[in-house]
Amino acid sequence: MIRILAGALALAALYAPPAWAIRPFDGELAEVVELHAIELELGPLEPVVAGAARSLVLPQVQLDYGLLPEWAVVVRSRDTVAMGGEEAGNYRLEGAMAGVKGLVRSGSLQGEAGPSVAVEAGALLPTWGANMPGTLGGSFAGIISHRWGPVVVGADAEVFYSRSGHPGGFFSAIVEGPGWMGLRPVLELAGEDIVGEAPTYSALMGGTATLGRDLSVDAGVRAGFGGPEADLELRMGLTWLFMISSAR
Numbered sequence: 192m193i194r195i196l197a198g199a200l201a202l203a204a205l206y207a208p209p210a211w212a213i214r215p216f217d218g219e220l221a222e223v224v225e226l227h228a229i230e231l232e233l234g235p236l237e238p239v240v241a242g243a244a245r246s247l248v249l250p251q252v253q254l255d256y257g258l259l260p261e262w263a264v265v266v267r268s269r270d271t272v273a274m275g276g277e278e279a280g281n282y283r284l285e286g287a288m289a290g291v292k293g294l295v296r297s298g299s300l301q302g303e304a305g306p307s308v309a310v311e312a313g314a315l316l317p318t319w320g321a322n323m324p325g326t327l328g329g330s331f332a333g334i335i336s337h338r339w340g341p342v343v344v345g346a347d348a349e350v351f352y353s354r355s356g357h358p359g360g361f362f363s364a365i366v367e368g369p370g371w372m373g374l375r376p377v378l379e380l381a382g383e384d385i386v387g388e389a390p391t392y393s394a395l396m397g398g399t400a401t402l403g404r405d406l407s408v409d410a411g412v413r414a415g416f417g418g419p420e421a422d423l424e425l426r427m428g429l430t431w432l433f434m435i436s437s438a439r
Contacts, residue, residue, distance in 0.1 A: 215426035218347035218363025221307035221336040234428035287316035341369035359385035
């Protein structure tokens with residue numbers, strides 16, 4: 192992940208178009224990074240508490256590259272280190288995904304009328320690390336978002352074949368509130384159901400702060416429930432958008 196970040200920094204140019212931050216959500220909005228642009232979302236250090244277990248996510252990364260007009264390549268990863276207990280120090284790479292995201296209908300998020308609609312499809316890469324066997328999975332998501340004045344709402348519905356070898360589904364509802372002095376409140380309600388496992392649900396509250404045309408930071412608290420254990424996660428990160436070419 193350090194090599195990916197270093198490479199992205201080396202390619203950056205001075206120009207960057209404006210963007211809305213989409214971290215710290217689990218779901219997505221119907222936006223696609225501009226052609227020849229890179230959007231880097233980075234959560235450098237995020238503590239997670241699940242029952243008696245403690246862990247750190249370092250880092251959580253998403254990189255979108257505008258390969259074609261209204262289509263982007265998407266790569267995600269989440270690196271976790273267990274803190275305390277019998278698994279103290281154990282490292283695992285989980286939640287890794289490589290795929291594409293496309294805008295199939297330009298709408299209010301792109302400055303046009305009506306809702307914005309996007310799709311995303313990708314390979315769910317196997318979990319790698321201590322005592323975490325997994326297999327290759329796949330996913331397909333439909334995303335719809337709309338802007339009413341200063342408020343943005345979105346829904347993200349996904350079907351997938353999980354890394355554990357079972358079909359499942361995910362749903363997310365996102366609200367971004369009106370901005371004030373560059374600050375925007377955010378809310379997300381999400382749920383996931385995998386065949387053979389107990390369904391899980393989560394609620395996230397937080398905010399984003401715009402620091403310029405190309406950079407924003409975010410923070411939020413995510414509470415998960417259902418499943419074997421409840422969990423609490425503190426999310427902090429940044430979203431940086433930049434061009435690697437001035438070509439249009």
